[in-house]
Amino acid sequence: MAVIIIVVIVVIVALVFVVSYNGLVRLRNRIDSAWSQIGVQLERRHDLIPNLVETVKGYAAQESKVLTEVTEARAKATQVQIPPDILTNADAFQKFQEAQGTLTGALSKLLAITENYPDLKSNQNFLALQSQLEGTENRIAIARRDYNEAVRAYNTELRTIPGRWWRALLYPDAQPMQYFTTQDDKTEVPGVKF
Secondary structure, rough: OOHHHHHHHHHHHHHHHHHHHHHHHHHHHHHHHHHHHHHHHHHHHHHHHHHHHHHHHHHHHHHHHHHHHHHHHHHHHOOOOOOOOOOOOOOHHHHHHHHHHHHHOOOOOOOOHHHOOOOHHHHHHHHHHHHHHHHHHHHHHHHHHHHHHHHHHHHHHHHHHHHHHHHHHHHHOOOOOOOOHHHHHOOOOOOOOO
């Protein structure tokens, strides 16, 4: 009888370990998936910017300073090296966030100057690009929210008991992840104004 009880206890403990480990893996996969979605949306935004700048250039050549700022911010944002450990590397993550925030600020300026050009505001190509950019900004915000929620769940699991114990035993290299906050949190998202 004692052997059966020991076997049952060992099986229960093994199942708890397996379930806990799989839970951490699922949470980490959720973060990776959400991070990937942010990358997709940022790439979409980076692809839209040259077309938007070229369209505005034709109408607002005298606004070359703003156009240059947007172009430089885009270049800086796309040149940021993303190391494999970016999600746990606070410095690399901060640089990435700053580059994205600078780009968002430059885009806001670009869209603000278009108010001075009625012909530009009625150009169908510009309106379509502006609408696509606004939709992309909204998708970025949603992807950031989903990512931050996944990070919150993961970090909570790593820092609370029994997750903290399971991490020490089963997943010792697990590190808390960085939240994605940008200057977007302090500035307005570019909007469509007619």
